[in-house]
Amino acid sequence: MLFTDRLRQKAAPIWEKELQHPFVKGIGDGTLPVEKFKFYMGQDYLFLIEYCRVFALAVVKAQDLPTMGKFAQLLHATLTVEMDLHRGYARKFRITPEELERTSIAPTTHAYTRHLLHVAETGTLGDLISAVLPCQLGYWEIGNHLAQTGKPPLQPLYQEWIQMYSSQEFGALAQGLSDLMNTLAEGEKEKNLARMEEQFLISSRYEYMFWEMCYREENWIV
Numbered sequence: 001m002l003f004t005d006r007l008r009q010k011a012a013p014i015w016e017k018e019l020q021h022p023f024v025k026g027i028g029d030g031t032l033p034v035e036k037f038k039f040y041m042g043q044d045y046l047f048l049i050e051y052c053r054v055f056a057l058a059v060v061k062a063q064d065l066p067t068m069g070k071f072a073q074l075l076h077a078t079l080t081v082e083m084d085l086h087r088g089y090a091r092k093f094r095i096t097p098e099e100l101e102r103t104s105i106a107p108t109t110h111a112y113t114r115h116l117l118h119v120a121e122t123g124t125l126g127d128l129i130s131a132v133l134p135c136q137l138g139y140w141e142i143g144n145h146l147a148q149t150g151k152p153p154l155q156p157l158y159q160e161w162i163q164m165y166s167s168q169e170f171g172a173l174a175q176g177l178s179d180l181m182n183t184l185a186e187g188e189k190e191k192n193l194a195r196m197e198e199q200f201l202i203s204s205r206y207e208y209m210f211w212e213m214c215y216r217e218e219n220w221i222v
Contacts, residue, residue, distance in 0.1 A: 003185035003193065004178045007130065008137070010197060011204040018138065018208050019145055023215040027161060028145075030152030034093065037158070040214040041090050042103035047210075048086065050113035051135070052079045057120040058128050067125075070176060077173060085164065092157055107220060108213035112206040119199055126184045130196035133181060134203040136174040139165045 008015070018024060023040070026032025055075040062068040087097050119131040143165025152158045164170065185193060212218075 002182050003196075004133070004137075004181055006193075007133070007181075007197060007200045011134070011201055014201070014204045014208055015138065015141065018211060019142065021208065021211045021215070023211040024142055024146070027158045028149050028152060030154030030156075030158055032155070032158070034155070036215060036217060038093050038095060039217045041086070041093065041095055042100060043106055043109045043210070043214060045083070045086055045090070045100045046103055046105050046109055047113060048078060048083055050117060051132070052083075054116050054120045054128065054132060057117075058125060061120075061125040061128065063125070067180065070180060074173060074177070089157075089160060089164075092160075106213055106218045108206070108209050108218055112203075112210060115202060115206060123195075123199070124192070126181070126188065126192065126196050127199050129177060129181045129184065131199040131203050133177060133200060134207050136177050138204070138207050140171050140174040143167075143170070 023032060023036065027037070052075060055071050055078060058071040059068050059075065062071055087100065090097075090100055116131055120128045123131075143162055146162045147166040152162075185196070188196075
C-alpha cells in the first residue's frame with residue numbers, strides 16, 4: 001500500500017464529512033448564499049499567502065535540486081498563477097484586490113495557517129508535505145466530486161471554481177506532491193510515518209473546520 005493510500009484511508013471519515021458539508025454541497029448545487037462564498041474568498045486569499053510561505057520553507061528543506069525545483073514550481077503556481085486567478089475570480093463577485101488585502105483573518109484561518117507554518121519550520125520535509133497534502137488532494141477530490149454532479153444551475157460562477165479544482169493542471173500538481181510523499185516515505189521508520197500521519201489528520205480536520213468557518217462566517221468572539 002502506498003503511504004498516501006494509508007493516509008487517505010485513515011482520514012476517510014473526515015473527508016467524507018467534507019463532501020457532505022453544506023458549504024461544499026451548496027457550491028455543487030448553487031444554493032450556497034453568495035455572501036458566505038465571498039467570506040470564503042477573503043479567508044482563502046489570506047490562507048494562500050501563508051501557504052506560499054510554507055512552500056518557500058519546503059525549498060529550503062529539500063535535499064536535492066529536483067525536489068527544490070518541484071517546490072519552486074508549486075510556490076510559483078500558488079504565488080502567481082493561483083493568486084492571480086483568485087483575484088480575477090473575486091472581481092466577478094465585486095470584490096476588489098484592495099478588499100482582499102483588507103480582510104481580517106478569522107480564528108480558524110489563523111489556527112490552520114499557524115499549524116502549517118509550525119510544521120514547516122520545525123518538522124522534516126516529510127512532515128511538511130503530509131501537512132499540506134489534505135489541502136492539495138482534498139480540493140482536487142472535492143472538485144472532481146462536484147464536477148460529476150453537473151453544473152450548479154442557480155449560480156454559474158460556482159462552476160468556474162469547480163472547473164479550476166477538477167482541472168488536469170491542478171490534478172497534476174496534487175499528484176506530483178503525492179508522488180513525492182510516497183518517495184520520502186519509502187524505508188522510513190514507523191514512528192516517523194505515524195508522526196506524518198498525525199500531521200495529515202490534523203490538517204484534514206482543519207480543512208473541514210475551514211468550510212464550517214466560512215459557512216458560519218466566523219469571527220472573533222471578543
